[in-house]
Amino acid sequence: MQDMGVRVLFEGANGVRLLKGLWTALRISLLSMAFSFVLGTLLGCAMTLKNPVVKAAAKIYLEFIRIMPQLVLLFLAYFGMTKAFGIQLSGYASALIVFTMWGTAEMGDLVRGVLISIPKHQYLSGLALGLSPWRVYLHIIFPQSARRLIPLAINLSTRMIKTTSLVVLIGVVEVLKVGQxxxxxxxxxxxxxxxxxxxxxxxxxxxxCYPISSLARLLENKWKG
Amino acid sequence: MKNSINHKIHHQIKKMFWMTAAAFTLALSACSSSASQDAVTARTLADIQSSGKVVIGVFSDKAPFGYVDASGNYQGYDVYFADRIGKDLGAAVEYVSLEPANRVEYLETAKVDIVLANFTVTEERAEAVDFASPYMKVALGVVSPDSALITDVSQLSGKTLIVAKGTTAETYFTENHPEVNLLKFDQYTETFNALLDGRGDAFSTDNTEVLAWALQNPGFTVGVPSLGGLDTIAPAVRKGNTELLNWLNEEIIALGTEEFFHQDYDETLLPVYGDAVNPDDLVVEGGIVE
Known part of the structure; x- marks a missing residue:
């Protein structure tokens, strides 16, 4: 019985199908992560602004995305948009949008947290040296933030890869579904x-997921010195 | 297939999520114009034929009814029928992999033209979609050891019957046969193991499930192959897509004259059920259930 079981993996195109499923999962999660990284950084910076309107808007967005289960967001993008507005998005496009929205919210909050964790004297010393605020960020704040952000961002990426197993409910066949x-x-x-x-x-x-974690460790070690 | 307990639990979780989504969708629709009801329209028969493509939603992990083979092609009892529909429509079939919980949604949003995913006809669903004539029927079955074979429900009086919680078998016996002692389990696998261990005299669930199981387990036979209320399985289209619905009904009648679903059975279900099943217990020809 045992060898019969393992043979299932090599039967026909099963192996290739599993790899294709993995590629689908990775394509969605990595692309969404790339978008989230850029948009999340902007959102995170915006959240540190003193402007109450920006702050409130960012807060509402963040809470909304956080409270809603990803599955509900996927259903909203895929079925809800069609029912309400007649917009037919493909399952893949819906997944990209939802994962980017989710990633942006999470990433934004991480960036915000990291930015405020940099001691205030770092900002003030930079300004005292006569650097423009933009240069303070570019040369002093961002390099230190990046180092603190890496482990958090990696955690988010691997979480995102694993959460892609939900997209099967909007008709996208990924690795876990192929397995089933x-x-x-x-x-x-x-x-x-x-x-x-x-x-x-x-x-x-x-x-x-392993190469992503390794890359993170590599960067952390490199920047430590 | 409606009967598996895992499936039920799954269904409930999905339903919970889905209800939240529905609430938000409702809110969304309320915000949009009153024309939201017509935000999307189903493709008509003419649309399908002129596009040369029919989109059919099937299961991709419910062997032997709808599954994907090692080459990545859709196969099974439902798919065999779907292929024929494509051929008779003169359109290529594009398959979409569905889950039990999203079948109605796929039709409501017109993302598929037809659902052929082991779709049991219920009153609740019939309010949301239009069912064509049935092409299959399912009932309960009772499996027991050959040494003390149960061939009639009356033999179960005072004996212990194993059922899985939340299944139609549990409901049926609780309501109609209080004289039978029920031994209930949460998990499907536990029920089969309990029968193997002799903790009960018989086990009841969907007849397709017990029949397939008995085939794999020598010494056990399905003495009662068809019991309780008969459920039918039928193709479904979007509510109001009458033209396509009529075409399907006529197609099913026409296929009945050539005993198409018996051929379908021989190709897809016979290799699994073998001689253990009388095809007439499952197959419906021409949309007529006796």
């Missing part, structure tokens, strides 16, 4: 296949 398809297709012929397939999916997620 393979398990179910072999439900009678190879019932022990489930363990192997889930094992393979676990391994694929690990392969996707």
């Amino acid at each position: 398809q393979i398990i179910e297709a072999n439900r009678y012929a190879a019932p022990s296949g489930a363990l192997w397939v889930y094992g393979a999916v676990f391994l694929l997620y690990f392969i996707a």
Whole structure:
């Protein structure tokens, strides 16, 4: 029975299908993460402004995205937009939008937290040296912030990769769904296949997330000195 | 398939999320113009034929009804029918992978033309979508060991019957046969194990499930293959897409004359159920349930 189970992984195009599923998950999460990084940094900077209107708007956006389960946001983008406005977005586009919105909110809050964690004398010393506020940020605040931000941003990226398993509910077939398809297709012929397939999916997620963590460690070590 | 407990729990979680989403959607629609009801229209029969493509929603992980084979192609009892629909419409079939919880939504938002995903006809669903004539029926089945085979419900009186919580089997026996002692389990796998261990005299759930299980477990036979209220499974289209609905009904009648669904059964379900099942217990021809 054991060897029958593992054979399921190599049958036909199953291996390639799993890899394609992983690619789908990665394409959504990494692209969303790239957008979130840029938009989140802007949002985070905006949140440190003293302007109460900007502050309130950012707060409402952040809380809204945080409180709503990602699944509900996906349904809203995919089905809700069609029902309310007749806008037909593809599942992939809906996923990108929702994950970018979510990532921007989370990233914005991380950037805000890091920026205010930089001691005030760093800002003031820079200004006292005669640097313009823009240069203070560019040469003093951002380099220190980046170092503190990396572990947090990595955590967010890997979380995002894993959360992509929800997109199947809006019709996007990713790695976990492919795994379930393979398990179910072999439900009678190879019932022990489930363990192997889930094992393979676990391994694929690990392969996707591990390099990101390594890169983060590398950067942290490099910047320590 | 409606009966699996995992599926039920899943369904409930999804339903919870979905209700929240629905509330927000409602709020969204309320904000938009009153024309929101017509924000999207289903493709008509003519639209489908002229585009040369019909979008059909099926399950991709419910073997042997709708699943994806090792080459990545859709297969199964529902898919066999869907392929034929495509052929008779003169359109290529584009398959969309659906989940139990989002089948109605896919039709309401016209993201698919037809749903052929083991869709059990219920009154609640019929308010949201239009069902065509049925092409399959499901009922409860009772499986028991060959040494003490139960062939009639009356034999269960005073005996212990294993059921999974939240299934139609539990509801049916609680309401109609209080003389039967029920042994209830949360998980599907526990119920089968309990029967193997002899903790109960018989086990009841969807007949398709017990039939397939009995085939894998020598020494056990489904003595009662069809019991309780009969549920039918039918194709569904968006509410009000009458033209397409009529076409489907006529198609099902026409296919009945050539015993199409028996062929479908032979191709897709026979390899799984073997001789254990009488095709007439599952297959519906021409949309007529006896």
